Amino acid sequence: MLVSAKEMLNKAREGKYAVGQFNINNLEWTKAILLTAQELSSPVILGVSEGAGKYMCGYKTVVGMVKGMIEELGITVPVALHLDHGTFEGAKACINAGFSSIMFDGSHYPIQENIEKTTALVNACDVLGLSLEAEVGAIGGEEDGVIGAGECADPNECKMIADLGVTMLAAGIGNIHGKYPENWPGLSFETLAAVKEKVGDMPLVLHGGTGIPEDMIKKAISLGVAKINVNTECQLSFQAATRKYIEEGKDLQGKGFDPRKLLAPGFEAIKATVKEKMELFGSVGKA
Numbered sequence: 001m002l003v004s005a006k007e008m009l010n011k012a013r014e015g016k017y018a019v020g021q022f023n024i025n026n027l028e029w030t031k032a033i034l035l036t037a038q039e040l041s042s043p044v045i046l047g048v049s050e051g052a053g054k055y056m057c058g059y060k061t062v063v064g065m066v067k068g069m070i071e072e073l074g075i076t077v078p079v080a081l082h083l084d085h086g087t088f089e090g091a092k093a094c095i096n097a098g099f100s101s102i103m104f105d106g107s108h109y110p111i112q113e114n115i116e117k118t119t120a121l122v123n124a125c126d127v128l129g130l131s132l133e134a135e136v137g138a139i140g141g142e143e144d145g146v147i148g149a150g151e152c153a154d155p156n157e158c159k160m161i162a163d164l165g166v167t168m169l170a171a172g173i174g175n176i177h178g179k180y181p182e183n184w185p186g187l188s189f190e191t192l193a194a195v196k197e198k199v200g201d202m203p204l205v206l207h208g209g210t211g212i213p214e215d216m217i218k219k220a221i222s223l224g225v226a227k228i229n230v231n232t233e234c235q236l237s238f239q240a241a242t243r244k245y246i247e248e249g250k251d252l253q254g255k256g257f258d259p260r261k262l263l264a265p266g267f268e269a270i271k272a273t274v275k276e277k278m279e280l281f282g283s284v285g286k287a
């Protein structure tokens with residue numbers, strides 16, 4: 001069964017750990033993440049960007065695959081299926097398709113328009129028991145072709161959006177999607193502390209979890225971050241393991257061309273990355 005992310009994130013915030021959001025791209029990704037969460041008894045959030053949703057043939061296909069897998073793999077830990085960086089139209093489509101959690105990214109709109117659109121979704125998600133993530137202050141890097149600079153959110157705007165009744169809030173604190181550049185100055189803990197001061201108990205979300213040093217992750221959790229998004233890191237470990245398999249010529253040996261063999265090292269690599277992150281975030285055993 002899919003659940004809203006509300007309860008798992010409130011528990012995480014109280015327990016000073018974070019729940020990982022791991023983005024999915026296909027069956028192997030989904031299976032690797034669900035099995036790892038179950039093995040480690042950790043709650044988990046499966047993230048789906050609009051681009052990945054299209055790639056997987058649409059949101060209904062995604063919901064069918066995830067629900068089927070939860071049942072047939074015997075997954076009993078809490079799983080939220082979450083739209084990542086949704087547009088307003090995408091949010092409506094995922095609500096209709098049966099997602100249990102929605103992110104509406106209105107950070108590129110003027111604050112008043114972000115407030116109006118977020119309010120409409122707060123009401124819809126409330127009625128259906130879904131969790132809703134909002135964003136203030138664009139997060140840098142590239143997300144489905146859109147490149148941002150990694151700004152810091154205005155804590156007053158964060159409070160305005162948090163007060164609308166969203167479940168969790170993503171605030172830009174100098175974090176970036178994808179790989180971090182060499183000269184990255186690090187997370188702005190001043191901004192994080194100022195946002196936390198304004199929004200009180202609301203669970204905060206840290207996007208761009210790939211490559212943030214461990215001590216910064218732990219400090220962010222201590223300052224109220226209860227959800228951390230990981231996407232690129234699973235892609236990089238899948239890529240490295242798949243490259244190794246082919247470079248070693250294993251696809252040319254025996255039945256090494258069988259897709260179930262060819263994709264197995266990448267699948268195991270995603271599992272290892274997810275395990276490492278769940279251990280770092282402190283969510284192991286919290287299901």
Ligand SMILES: [Zn+2]
Pocket residue numbers: 085139143177207208229
């Ligand atoms: Zn993001």
